[in-house]
Amino acid sequence: MNYKNPDKHGYYGEFGGAFIPEMLYPNVEELQSNYLEIIESESFQKEYQDLLKNYVGRATPLYFAKNLSEKYNTRIYLKREDLNHTGAHKINNAIGQVLLAKRLGKNRIIAETGAGQHGVATATACALLGLECIVYMGEIDIQRQAPNVARMKMLGAEVIPATSGSKTLKDAVNEALRDWINNPSTTHYVIGSVVGPHPFPDLVARFQSIISKEIKEQLLEQTGHENPDYVIACVGGGSNAAGAFYHFVEEENVQLIAAEAGGFGIDSGKSAATTFLGTLGVLHGSKSLVMQTSDGQVIEPHSISAGLDYPGIGPFHANLFTENRAEFFSITDEEALQSAFQLTKIEGVIPALESAHALAVLDKKTFEKDDIVVICLSGRGDKDMETYLKHL
Ligand SMILES: *Cc1c(COP(=O)(O)O)cnc(C)c1O
Numbered sequence: 001m002n003y004k005n006p007d008k009h010g011y012y013g014e015f016g017g018a019f020i021p022e023m024l025y026p027n028v029e030e031l032q033s034n035y036l037e038i039i040e041s042e043s044f045q046k047e048y049q050d051l052l053k054n055y056v057g058r059a060t061p062l063y064f065a066k067n068l069s070e071k072y073n074t075r076i077y078l079k080r081e082d083l084n085h086t087g088a089h090k091i092n093n094a095i096g097q098v099l100l101a102k103r104l105g106k107n108r109i110i111a112e113t114g115a116g117q118h119g120v121a122t123a124t125a126c127a128l129l130g131l132e133c134i135v136y137m138g139e140i141d142i143q144r145q146a147p148n149v150a151r152m153k154m155l156g157a158e159v160i161p162a163t164s165g166s167k168t169l170k171d172a173v174n175e176a177l178r179d180w181i182n183n184p185s186t187t188h189y190v191i192g193s194v195v196g197p198h199p200f201p202d203l204v205a206r207f208q209s210i211i212s213k214e215i216k217e218q219l220l221e222q223t224g225h226e227n228p229d230y231v232i233a234c235v236g237g238g239s240n241a242a243g244a245f246y247h248f249v250e251e252e253n254v255q256l257i258a259a260e261a262g263g264f265g266i267d268s269g270k271s272a273a274t275t276f277l278g279t280l281g282v283l284h285g286s287k288s289l290v291m292q293t294s295d296g297q298v299i300e301p302h303s304i305s306a307g308l309d310y311p312g313i314g315p316f317h318a319n320l321f322t323e324n325r326a327e328f329f330s331i332t333d334e335e336a337l338q339s340a341f342q343l344t345k346i347e348g349v350i351p352a353l354e355s356a357h358a359l360a361v362l363d364k365k366t367f368e369k370d371d372i373v374v375i376c377l378s379g380r381g382d383k384d385m386e387t388y389l390k391h392l
Contacts, residue, residue: 002250003249003250003316003319003320003323003325004205004246004249004250005202006198006201006202006315006316009198010032010197010198010199010201010202010286010315011198011315012201012315012316012318012319013318013319013322013323014280014287014319014322015286015287015288015289015315015316015318015319015322016198016201016286016287016288016315016316016319017197017198017286017287017315018032018197018198018285018286019197019282019285019286019287020197020285021177021181023181024177024180024181024197026184027180027181027184027187027189028197028198030104031104031199031203032198032199034104035100035199035202035203036199038100038103038104039096039100039203039206039207044099044100044103047099048095048096048099051095051099051128052092052095052210055085055095055128056084056085056091056092056095057083057084057085058084058092058210058214059214059217059218060079060080060081060083060084060214061080061083061218062077062078062079062080062214062215062218062219062222062374063077063078063080064076064077064222065077065078065347067346067347068343068346068347068362071346072362072367073367073369074367074368074369074370074371074373075369075370075371075372075373076362076373076374076375077219077222077228077372077373077374077375078347078349078374078375078377079211079214079215079244079374079375079376079377080377081211081240081376081377081378081379082349082351082352082355082377082378082379082380082381083380085124086117086120086121086124087117087352087379087380087382087383088117088121088240088352088378088379088380089208089211089239089240089243089376089378089379090117090118090121090192090239090379091121091124091125092207092208092210092211092243093121093190093192093204093207093208093239094118094121094122094124094125094190094192095125095128095129096203096206096207097122097125097188097190097191097203097204097207098122098125098126098128098129098131098188098190099129100188100203101131101188101190102129102131104188106131106186106187106188107131107132107186108131108132108134108183108186108187108188109122109125109126109131109132109133109134109187109188109189109190110133110134110135110136110176110179110180110183110187110188110189110190111133111134111135111136111176111189111190111191111192112135112136112137112169112172112173112175112176112191112192113135113136113137113141113148113169113172113192114137114138114141114168114169114172114306114307114309114310115141115145115148115306115307115309115383116137116141116145116147116148116149116151116152116306117148117192117306117307117379117383118190118192118193119135119137119148119152119157119159120148120151120152120155121192122135122157122190122192123135123151123152123155123156123157124155125190126155126156126157127155127156133152133155133156133157133158134157134158134160134179135152135157135158135159135160136160136162136172136173136175136176136179137149137159137160137161137162137172138161138162138166138167138168138169138171138172139161139162139163139167140166140167140168141167141168141169141172141306142159142161144306145306147383148383160175162174162175166300168300169309169310170284170298170311173284176189177189191204192204192237192239193236193237193238193239193310193314194208194237194238194239194242194314194315194316194317195237195238195283195284195285195286195288195310195312195313195314196284196285196286197284197285197286198286200285201242201286201314201315201316204239204242205239205242205243205246205316207243208239208240208242208243208244208246209242209243209246209247210243211240211243211244211246211376212231212243212244212245212246212247212248213246213247215228215231215244215247215374216247216248219372219374223372225372227248227251227253227254228248228254228372228373228374229253229254229255229367229368229371229372229373230254230255230256230257230367230371230372230373230374231244231245231248231254231255231256231257231374231375231376232257232258232259232358232361232373232374232375232376233245233257233258233259233358233375233376233378234258234259234260234261234308234331234354234355234357234358234376234378235258235259235260235308235313235317235328236261236272236307236308236309236310236354237310237312237313237314238258238313238314238316238317239314240376240378241258241317241376242314242316242317243376244374244376245320245326249320249325255327256320256325256326256327257326257327257328257329257361257365258275258317258320258321258326258327258328258329259328259329259330259331259357259358259360259361260272260273260274260275260276260308260313260328260329260330260331260357261273261301261303261304261305261308261309261330261331261333261336261357262276262330262331262332262333262335263301263302263303263304263332263333264302264332264333265332266330270302271301271302271303271330272291272301272302272303272308272309272310272311273330274289274290274291274301274310274311274312274313275289275313275317275318275321275328276328276330277291277299278290278291278292278311278312278313279292281296283298283311283312284312286314286315287315288312288313288314288315288318289312289313289318289321290311290312291311291312292311298311299311303333304333304336304337304353304387305336305352305353305354305356305357305384307352307353307354307378307379308354308357329360329361329364329365331357331360331361331364335357335360335363336353336356336357336359336360337353337356337388337391338360339351339356339357339359339360339362339363340353340356340359340381340384340388341388341392342359343356343359344381349377350380350381350382350388351377351379351380351381352377352378352379352380352381352383352384353381353384353387353388354378354379355376355377355378355379358375358376358377358378359375359377361375362375
C-alpha cells in the first residue's frame with residue numbers, strides 16, 4: 001500500500017477524489033495539471049525554502065523533553081512547531097500556496113477560517129508576498145475570535161462574514177467556494193488543511209512534510225537513529241499530523257498515533273472524534289469519514305479547541321485509519337486541559353489546546369523505557385489563554 005501519495009484521481013484507498021460542482025472544474029483542473037511541476041521545480045523550492053528558513057524560522061527544534069520523559073519513563077521528543085512565525089504549523093502551507101498562486105498568475109487570494117489561525121497565516125503570507133487577501137469566516141466565529149480578526153485586518157486582509165446556516169466554519173467554506181466559482185481566473189483558494197478536492201490534500205501534505213523531514217535529520221543527529229518508535233500528532237483536518245507522519249508512513253517500524261478531539265466524550269453528543277463517529281460521505285469536495293446523520297446532514301462538532309472542531313477528517317487519515325496503519329485515540333476536553341497544564345508546569349512550554357490532545361496520549365498508552373516517542377507540538381497556547389484561565 002502506498003499511503004503517502006494518492007492515485008492520479010486523488011484517492012487514498014477508497015477516500016479522496018474531487019467532488020465539486022461543474023463550475024469549479026476549470027479552477028481545480030488548472031491546479032491538478034500544474035501543482036506538481038511548479039512546486040517540485042528548483043526555482044520554487046529555492047524561494048520556498050529560503051522563506052521557511054529566514055522568515056518562518058525553520059528548522060524548528062526537536063527538543064528532548066527530559067522532565068516529561070522521566071515522568072512517563074520513556075524518551076519523549078517535542079517537535080516545536082509552536083516556535084514558527086505566527087505560532088503554529090499552518091504558515092508552512094500558507095506560504096507554499098501563496099507562492100504557488102503567484103506562479104499560476106493569480107493576484108487574489110481567498111481563504112476560509114474557523115478559529116482564525118489559518119486566516120492569520122494566509123493574511124501573513126499575502127502581506128509578505130503582496131497579494132490581495134479575502135478571508136471568509138462564520139459570523140459567530142468572528143465574534144468568538146476577535147483577536148485573530150484584528151490581526152487579519154492589521155495584515156491588510158478583508159474579513160467577510162458568512163451569515164448562512166450555523167454561521168461557522170462549514171458555512172465559511174461554502175462562501176469561499178462560491179467566490180472561487182465567480183472569480184476563476186484571478187483567484188486562488190488557499191485551503192488550510194489536508195481536506196478539499198484533489199489536489200488539495202496532497203498539496204497541503206507536501207508543504208507540511210517538512211515537519212517529518214526535519215524530524216528524521218534531527219533524530220539522526222541526536223540519537224543516531226533517523227526513525228522513532230512512535231510519532232504522535234493531533235488531528236483536526238489532519239495537516240500537522242500528515243506532515244509529521246509523511247516520511248514515516250512507509251516505514252513499518254514507526255508506529256503512528258493520531259489524537260482526535262473527543263469533546264465531552266464520544267457518546268456525549270458533543271464531540272469531534274470523526275473516526276469513532278463518522279461514516280463514509282462527501283464533505284467539502286472529497287470522500288472521507290464524516291460526522292453525519294443517517295440522511296447525510298452534517299452534525300455540528302464540538303471541541304474545546306477551535307482548531308479540532310471539524311466534522312470530517314482528510315482522506316489521507318481516513319485511509320490510515322481503515323488500513324490500521326495509524327492508531328486513533330479520542331481525547332476529551334478535560335484530558336487535553338490537564339495535559340496542557342502538566343506540560344506548562346514541568347517543561348515551561350504552554351501548548352496550543354489542539355497540541356495538548358496529542359500530549360494526552362501519554363496517559364492512554366504505555367511506552368517502553370527505550371522507546372523514542374516524537375510528539376508534534378503543533379502550536380503555542382497564547383491564543384488559548386482565556387480558556388486556560390477559566391479552568392486553572
Ligand atoms: C489548526 C490547528 C490544528 C488542526 O489542524 P490540522 O490540519 O489537523 O493540523 C492543530 N494545531 C494547531 C495549533 C492549529 O492551529
